[in-house]
Amino acid sequence: MKKDILAVFGIILILAVLINGTHIQSVDEYYLTHIDDITPESETVTLSIRCDTVLQHYEDLDPALRSEEFVPPDGVILPPTEYVLREGDTVFDILDRAVRYNKIQMEFQGAAKSPFGSVYMQGIHYLYEFSCGPLSGWMYRVDGEFPHYGCSRYELHDGQNIEWIYTCDLGQDIGAPWMGGQGK
Amino acid sequence: MAKHLTAWLLCAVFLLVPFSYVAYAEEASDTPLSIAQGIIDWKKSDVDSSPNGYLLNDTFLTLAGSTAGDWYPIGLSRLGKADNYAGYLAVLREFVEERYRQPGKLSAAKATEWHRITLSVLAAGGDPTAFGTDENGRPINLIADGTYDRGKTTPLGRQGVNGWIWGLIALDTRRYAIPANAYYTRDAIITEILSEQLSDGGWALSGNVSDPNLTAMAVQSLAPYYADEKTYVYLRKSINTETKATVRESVDEALACLSVMQLADGDFKSWGTQNVESTDQVIIALCCLGIDPLTDARFIKNGHTLLDGVLCYRQSDGGFAHSFIFDPENPNALPGQSDSMAGEQTLLAMAALWRQQNGMRTLYDFRPEASAASNAQTVFSDADKRAVDSLPARLTTEQYVTVTALLDKLERSADFANKEAYRQKLTAAKEQIAKIRDEIDDLNAQIQEKLYPLESISLRDKQTVDAIVERYHALSDFDRTKIAHWEDVVKAKTQIEGLLRGLIIGVALGAVAILLTIFLICRICKKRRRKTKEMEELAAQFADEDEA
Structure with a gap:
């Protein structure tokens, strides 16, 4: 009788474990595979990529890019998406991770080859600097402000909102303060 | 330069934070050549070259074809300095040939890539109208593709007026003739x-x-x-x-x-920031016109010449600062600290001045001088041979620049004993490195294509991920650093291992559960049988008692 109870208990236990899943990991493994999981405790930032200005300057766009494949009808390449902030992450790191996770094309000039000692963003989603006129290219904004330095030098904090926005007019069309020809 | 400018403009906001004015005093003995030498010495230490070594060392050569690299060889060469031009040219040619196999070639939008590279090819002694070959084996003509025929793919001015300006400068480096069927005329x-x-x-x-x-x-x-x-x-x-x-x-x-x-100190402001590069460009412009920038009354303010304006930015290490205020657009260039772009443009301005003072052709006029340099036969020196002999048995992409430059030199050198053996060794080395480069590119592409999104990695991807891991481990330590986001592969592998382990544990536990169930059923059956038997025995007993 005792043996039966033990056996029943054992079966119930095993079934419980099986239903619950048998994913067993060490602490290190758990940390590694869950590094980008968003939990109530994790620090996160939000990233979006947009090119709506191109829609207003379609006639300036490189004819080879005039297709919904490159310019989405609503101008949204990546809607605001939350990403876990890792220690020391810069604006570039988050963008780099986001485009990989979402398989978005990107090309940049590394810090060593750039004259500014920072990563220089050349193209995202096949839209490059000058793809839509001589004053076009990518700019980034953090919490509504256009920072004054390269994206691989801007270290992020919890809760910040990063927007990569394509400009067709040196930032004027996306609300960047513009100093063209001033300061003489 | 054109590109630097656009980069400044594309994020054009200037916060002017005044810094203390730390500039190096002008000395009576300063000449364009001595100022230039200061920059060269500073830059040598910046790329870890010895004072007597070449500036265009292997570290520098990795920058061939980039904005950060190409202007220094132009400045050096136009100052008549001996340096490793052949090495630069060899690496640059490989760079151009590789880029020409991609759809946008040197750049989809920026014609100024062709123009800058044209100038550095000429400065290093190459021919921009036949610089390497494209995938069809045809010679690459940087002048045609970058200037008069550029419009066949993209307008020369797509990036703005600087595309036209630098196109004309490139076209006139040797006063190249434009064929009748070209897309643009000079006019x-x-x-x-x-x-x-x-x-x-x-x-x-x-x-x-x-x-x-x-x-x-x-x-x-x-x-x-x-x-x-x-x-x-x-x-x-x-x-x-x-x-x-x-x-x-x-x-x-x-x-x-x-x-x-022009400002009171002799220098200029561009986009709100007083800086050395604008002043350098004005010096070059005046020299191009044959005007002496040091004596022309239009360019002397309060007794300060353009050269005085430039020297305000000189630092104690011989290099030049971009500005003496902090320019947030260019945070790499700190006030009171020598900056690479400021150095390269001042080097060009000093070359322009030096050439003017010595009655030579202007900075971007590359037509032969009256006193052309001798065409001495190249010698593959003992040091070069030692460099070949000391190549490691296991090559990595770290040796790419060395091998490319050595092979190019060997091909141009006079005959010597064992030349063929050295050629074979270098050719084999070059092929091996090319294979590693292809492997790195392919591995990076595989990771990018197969791994994402990481959440959907399942046991089905085990083979793919295992193959990637195996190929990664086959690379040398140096080459492994060229694989981007290796941590994502580790993550995917761990994820799969976890899934696999889960599966094994699940199967094992399932088996145990089944065994236990069978055991339980057997016992219940056995018990039932025993009970039936007992009942039967009991019934028989009662029957016996009844009979009795």
């Missing part, structure tokens, strides 16, 4: 530049206030036509007026504009 390019002249006489990438950098560059491009009597008829966009003018009239207006913009 068309000149007219495009003239038509962008602003109402105040200068040029800017945008807006209607002139920028000294772009104005100086436009003057540099128009300088060869200054003495030309031809009248151009064009629509001057800034005033929306049909204009008839000679290049001289246009350039004179530009010089007046530059003179007005």
Whole structure:
């Protein structure tokens, strides 16, 4: 009788474990595979990529890019998406991770080859600097402000909102303060 | 330069934070050559080259074909300095050939990539009209593709007026003739530049206030036509007026504009920041016109010449600072700290001055000098042989620059004993490194294509991930650093291992559960049988008792 109870208990236990899943990991493994999981405790930032200005300057766009494949009808390449902030992450790191996770094309000039000692963003989603006129290219904004330095030098904090926005007019069309020809 | 400028402009906000004015005093013994030497010595220490070594060392050669690299060899060569030009040319040629196998070639939008590379090819002693070969084996013509035929793919001015300006400079480096069936004529390019002249006489990438950098560059491009009597008829966009003018009239207006913009110390402000590069460009522009920048009254302010303006930015290490205020647009260039871009442009300005003072052709005029350099036969030296002998048995992409430069030198060198053996060794090494480079590229592409999104990695991907891991481990330590986001592969592998382990544990536990169930059923059956038997025995007993 005792043996039966033990056996029943054992079966119930095993079934419980099986239903619950048998994913067993060490602490290190758990940390590694869950590094980008968003939990109530994790620090996160939000990233979006947009090119709506191109829609207003379609006639300036490189004819080879005039297709919904490159310019989405609503101008949204990546809607605001939350990403876990890792220690020391810069604006570039988050963008780099986001485009990989979402398989978005990107090309940049590394810090060593750039004259500014920072990563220089050349193209995202096949839209490059000058793809839509001589004053076009990518700019980034953090919490509504256009920072004054390269994206691989801007270290992020919890809760910040990063927007990569394509400009067709040196930032004027996306609300960047513009100093063209001033300061003489 | 054109590119630097655009990069500045594309994020154009300037916060001016005053810093203490730490500049190096001007010395009586300063000459363009001594100032240039200071920059070269500073840059050598910046790339870990010895004072007697070449600036264009292996560290520097990895920058061939980039904005950060190409201007230094131009400056060095135009100053008549001996350096490792052959090595630079060899690596640059490989770079161009590789880029030509991609759809946008040197750049989809920026023609100035062709122009800068044209100048560095010429400076290093190469021929830009036949620089390497494309995938069909045809010689690459940087002049045709980057200037008069550029419009067949993308307008020369797609990136703005600087595309036209630098196109004209590249075209006139050797006064290249334009074939009759070309996309642009010379006059068309000149007219495009003239038509962008602003109402105040200068040029800017945008807006209607002139920028000294772009104005100086436009003057540099128009300088060869200054003495030309031809009248151009064009629509001057800034005033929306049909204009008839000679290049001289246009350039004179530009010089007046530059003179007005010059500051009290002799230097200039561009986009709100007082900086050395604008002053360098004005010096080059005046030299291109044959004007002496040190004595022309239009460019002396409070007794300060353009050279005084430049020297304000000199640092104690011989290099030059970008500005003496902090420029947030260029945070790499700190006030009181030598900066690479400031150094390279000052080097070019000093080369322009030195050439003028020695009666040589102007900075971007690469036609042969009256006293052409000798064409001594190249010798594959003992040091070169030692370099080949000491190549490691297991090559990595770290040796790419060394091997490319050595093989190129060997091919050009006079015959010597064992030349064929050295050629074979270097050719084999080059092929091996090319294979590793292909492997790295392919592995990076595989990771990018197969791994994402990481959440959907399942046991089905085990083979793919295992293959990637195996190929990664086959690479040398140096080459492994070229694999981007390796941590994602580790993550995927761990994820799969976890899934696999889960599966094994699940199966094992399932088996145990089944065994236990069978055990339980057997016991229940056994018990039932025993009970039946007992009942039967009991019934038999009762029957016996009844009978009795």
